[in-house]
Amino acid sequence: MDVSQEYFKTFRDLPREDWFVCGHRACQGCGEAIAVRLILKALGPNTIVVSPTGCLEIISSPFPYTSWAVPWIHVAFENAAAVASGVEAGLKVLARKGLLEKRKTNVLVLAGDGGTVDIGLQSLSGALERGHNFLYVCLDNEAYMNTGIQRSGATPFMCWTTTSQVGKVKRGNLTWKKNMPAIVAAHRVPYVATATVAYPLDLANKAKRGAEMEGPAYLHVLASCPTGWRLPPELSVEISRLAVQTGFFPLYEIVDGELRVTVEIPKRKPVAEYLKPQGRFRHLTDEDIAKIQEQVDRECARLGIP
Amino acid sequence: MGKRIAVEDSHAAALAAKMANVDVIAAYPITPQTHIVEELSRMVSDGEFDAEYINVESEHSAISACIGASAVGARCFTATAGQGLALMHEILFIAAGNRFPIVMAVANRCLSPNINIWGDQSDVMSSRDCGWIQIFAENAQEIFDLLLSAFKISEDDRVLLPVAVNFDGFYATHVVERMDLPEEEEVRRFLPPHRTAKYKLDPDRPLTFGAIGFPTIQFELRRQWEEALCNSKQVIKEVWQEFGRVFGRHYDVLEPYRMEDAEIAFILMGGSCGTCRVAVDRLRERGFKAGMIKLRLFRPFPKEEILEATSKLKTLITVDKHICLGGLGGPLFNDLRALFYGFQRQINVAGFIAGVGGRDVRVKDFEQMFEKVVKGEVSPEKHIFIVRGES
Ligand SMILES: Cc1ncc(C[n+]2csc(CCOP(=O)(O)OP(=O)(O)O)c2C)c(N)n1
Ligand code: SF4
Ligand SMILES: [Mg+2]
Numbered sequence: 001m002d003v004s005q006e007y008f009k010t011f012r013d014l015p016r017e018d019w020f021v022c023g024h025r026a027c028q029g030c031g032e033a034i035a036v037r038l039i040l041k042a043l044g045p046n047t048i049v050v051s052p053t054g055c056l057e058i059i060s061s062p063f064p065y066t067s068w069a070v071p072w073i074h075v076a077f078e079n080a081a082a083v084a085s086g087v088e089a090g091l092k093v094l095a096r097k098g099l100l101e102k103r104k105t106n107v108l109v110l111a112g113d114g115g116t117v118d119i120g121l122q123s124l125s126g127a128l129e130r131g132h133n134f135l136y137v138c139l140d141n142e143a144y145m146n147t148g149i150q151r152s153g154a155t156p157f158m159c160w161t162t163t164s165q166v167g168k169v170k171r172g173n174l175t176w177k178k179n180m181p182a183i184v185a186a187h188r189v190p191y192v193a194t195a196t197v198a199y200p201l202d203l204a205n206k207a208k209r210g211a212e213m214e215g216p217a218y219l220h221v222l223a224s225c226p227t228g229w230r231l232p233p234e235l236s237v238e239i240s241r242l243a244v245q246t247g248f249f250p251l252y253e254i255v256d257g258e259l260r261v262t263v264e265i266p267k268r269k270p271v272a273e274y275l276k277p278q279g280r281f282r283h284l285t286d287e288d289i290a291k292i293q294e295q296v297d298r299e300c301a302r303l304g305i306p
Numbered sequence: 307m308g309k310r311i312a313v314e315d316s317h318a319a320a321l322a323a324k325m326a327n328v329d330v331i332a333a334y335p336i337t338p339q340t341h342i343v344e345e346l347s348r349m350v351s352d353g354e355f356d357a358e359y360i361n362v363e364s365e366h367s368a369i370s371a372c373i374g375a376s377a378v379g380a381r382c383f384t385a386t387a388g389q390g391l392a393l394m395h396e397i398l399f400i401a402a403g404n405r406f407p408i409v410m411a412v413a414n415r416c417l418s419p420n421i422n423i424w425g426d427q428s429d430v431m432s433s434r435d436c437g438w439i440q441i442f443a444e445n446a447q448e449i450f451d452l453l454l455s456a457f458k459i460s461e462d463d464r465v466l467l468p469v470a471v472n473f474d475g476f477y478a479t480h481v482v483e484r485m486d487l488p489e490e491e492e493v494r495r496f497l498p499p500h501r502t503a504k505y506k507l508d509p510d511r512p513l514t515f516g517a518i519g520f521p522t523i524q525f526e527l528r529r530q531w532e533e534a535l536c537n538s539k540q541v542i543k544e545v546w547q548e549f550g551r552v553f554g555r556h557y558d559v560l561e562p563y564r565m566e567d568a569e570i571a572f573i574l575m576g577g578s579c580g581t582c583r584v585a586v587d588r589l590r591e592r593g594f595k596a597g598m599i600k601l602r603l604f605r606p607f608p609k610e611e612i613l614e615a616t617s618k619l620k621t622l623i624t625v626d627k628h629i630c631l632g633g634l635g636g637p638l639f640n641d642l643r644a645l646f647y648g649f650q651r652q653i654n655v656a657g658f659i660a661g662v663g664g665r666d667v668r669v670k671d672f673e674q675m676f677e678k679v680v681k682g683e684v685s686p687e688k689h690i691f692i693v694r695g696e697s
Contacts, residue, residue: 048507050374061517071507073377074516075370075400082367086332086374086382087507089358093329094380097356099500105509123370126363 007042007208008201014041024067025059029233031224031240032056032139034197036110039137039219042204043211045070047106048087052080052120054112055146055225056139078119080109081127081136088132106211107134113154114144117180128187128216135210135217138180141225149228153178157295158288159280161228166283176295184218185254191217193253197224198241199263202251206262209253222249230279242274247300261305268305271296308488316341316479318446319385319411319471322453324355325493326409327500329380332360332371337423338475339387339413346383365390369397369408376406377515379503381457384408387475388415391429395436401468402437403531404516407460407501408468410438411453414576414627415475416663424664425475427576427627430604431637437531439469439538440605442575446483449473451555452602458497458545463504465538472604474577476664488553496552539606559603559611564590568597570679571616573638574625575601578660578667582625585672596676601638609645616646621654621679625672627661635659656684660693667693 008014019040026033032055040047049072051057057074060067075083088107094100116124116138124136143161144150150163155173160166164173185192191213195203203221210217224240226233243249244263248271251263271293275281284292300306313321319342323331331350333343350359358375362368365386372382386394391412401408417428430440439459443449449471456469473479505513519527543559550556563583565571572582579600589596599615599622601608616622626636634640639657646653658675661667671693678684684691 045512046509048378048509057516058518061514063517063519063523066514066517068514069512071509071512072514073374073507075373075404076396079367079370079397082362082370083374083377085360085362085367086330086371086376086380087378088374089330089332089360089371090375090378090380090382093356093358094378097329097500099379122363123367126367129363130361 005209006205008204011201014204015044019045019047019069020060021067021069023065025062026055027227027233029224029226029236031197031222031236032141033059035139035203035221035223038197038200038204039108039110039207040070042207043106043108046104047108049073050080050084050087050107050109052111052115053077053146054115055141056110056112058146077115079123080111080115080120081124084109084134084136085127085130085132088134107132108211109134109136111136111138112144112146113138113140113142114152117153117178125187128184128189128218131215133215135207135219137207137219137221139221139223141223141228142177143228145225145228154180157292158284160283161280171283181218181220181254185257188257189216189218190214190256191253193218194220194222194249194251196222196240196244196249196251198237198244199251202262206253228280230282231277235277239274239277242269245269246271246274247296247305248274250300250303250305252303259303261303265305268300308486308492311485311487312482313446313485314341314480314482315446315449315473316413317345318450318485319453320345320349321487322450323383324349325488325490326381326383326454326457326497327355328357328383330358330360330372330375330382331384332362332368332375332382333384333386334362334365334368334390336365336387336390338415338425338479339385339390339411341479342385342411342413365393366397369394369401372408373397373401373406376408377507379501379506381461381501382408383410385411385413387413388417388423388429391433392417395433398433398436398438400516403527405466405534406468407466409453409456409460410468410470411449412470412472413475413479414472422663423475425477426662426664430470430472431628434605434637437467437535438605439467439535439542441469441471441603442601443471443473443478444577444579444600445478446485447555449478450485450487451549451553451557454493454497455545455549459538459542461501462541462545465534465541467535467538472576477577492552496549536606539603539608542603557602559608560615561600561602562615563598563600565597565599565615567595569595569619570621570623570676571597571599571619572623572625572672573599573601573642575604575638578625581667581669582672585669585676588669588673589676594676594680607641612642612645613649613651616653619653621656623656623658623675623679625658625660625675627659629659629662656691658691658693665694
């Protein structure tokens, strides 16, 4: 396949229909909800979705209602990749035995960062290593939002959360964000990419490319969360754009080990522009911001971003 | 007709999965279950039957993958023991409560600490309330037969619950026994080659599985689950009757031994039943009216059948291979006392714990239990008598 194929050049190329439908209970401006809607537009109805426990599951499935117009299953918090392994293996063997129509059905995992980089890391690693044909999307809002904004392994340095409080002795999260795309890429899977809702066509194309790829594909989406980031909902998309433009969250894809930056940022904005509007970084001093800027510069240099 | 073979008990379990024509196997090695998954891996690698063998990285993922595969309509099998079953614990409930047909072989093993690979029932009893159908097998033939019928039970539209078939680690996994292996075409008369799943993950008919249940609905869902589990007993009996018609081997929820005029009887599950039968024979020779009830179905608990089978007894001796720590003895003892109390039955229940951590339960241990009861050394206030046996 052509790995750089642009399936969606304009918004008109995306279907009008939705398979993640309105009526769900996400907060206003929820990046997860926007991303999921786009991803399902990109993949279409021939898709089976697996979600672990988390905001997405809670907001979309208040029994007896559902926002899912595609088949959807939630089992537990730490095992979405294992459940998806079973779905994929089941479809494969049933088709081989002639019990299912032979057609391409996308197996799609839509998981939070906690369900991916922390408690679900083992089952994800196992599934990646076994080479199941699925697209795993991490909707990274950088904390356990569903349970009330506790830190995760994806929470940024010095970020406030309810379990990395800003006090007299400690000031926010003490560790740097886990580099999950690199961890996935180390499994030598055919496709790894990052995306945000501020670049929706980039996001939709990456989802589609990942789904079309033979073998495991991984998409890491920075999913803005106005509630947990202490941000006005109307800035949700804008902040996602700033994350990219400051180099805080670069957009790239790794195809068969080759990394390519997909949204070039000729001149990066200072990282302070991304941090300042967010209440979760309110306590940062100029010194703290300089430290974060240094780290961002280092990461960008590593990716070849000027 | 099939053929009579000598088979390692573990391989009898693997043969059952193969003859059931399972679509997906997801399992993780743990002693004393390992020979089952090794044999299945060999069978799949040799092309003896067509299945996806998922080499999961844990038991937690094994049962999770089975749920995924079951949800798309595949027939799935897994096997585990001890720590593996404990690691599955969270997901066991979900498999049952969301009504996924799955069949699991459990080679019962003592739960840590101390790390101990030998057989007792602490693993299965610690997942007693997970809402699965729980069956106990005694030997290779039963392991094969009960696993084969487990698929039919589990997939029945009136049931749609996972089934665990338990058997003693080592005592009923690493021994070679005689077994009648049916012909493929005989098996097909009993169990269709594939599942027909009414509810599944199907893009042509999208369904939502595993939704959040608010307090306004959760209670009802839990009650339906309990009803489905209790009602499954009838289907289990039907399936075993049909099994008897096809294969000539007859199973029921319990199996009495020399119970006609018995006054004091044992009740237990699993491999020690064979030893207990010998003890009953010896006690009979010594002039005692001894008997035994082998409990084959543990969940749903066959209340009516137990009440009937014990109606003329003076004393029932329960033999548990697990201690409900800090509670009132063993699980069977607790269930039976509760049952009889509810029906105001004047019957003594003498609770014994034996065989913990793989300790052999010998004929003379059963005789010793019996003698203690006869001598009146067992009083209702005491609820726990540990038979240490010999190491
Ligand atoms: C085994 C287990 N531990 C903890 C929880 C509680 N829990 C549910 S969702 C969640 C956090 C989800 O965070 P994330 O995956 O980042 O998704 P988000 O809600 O942020 O979208 C936690 C801690 C659980 N359901 N299961
Ligand atoms: S808390 Fe955040 S992630 Fe959860 S629904 Fe609200 S905005 Fe979305
Ligand atoms: Mg999160």
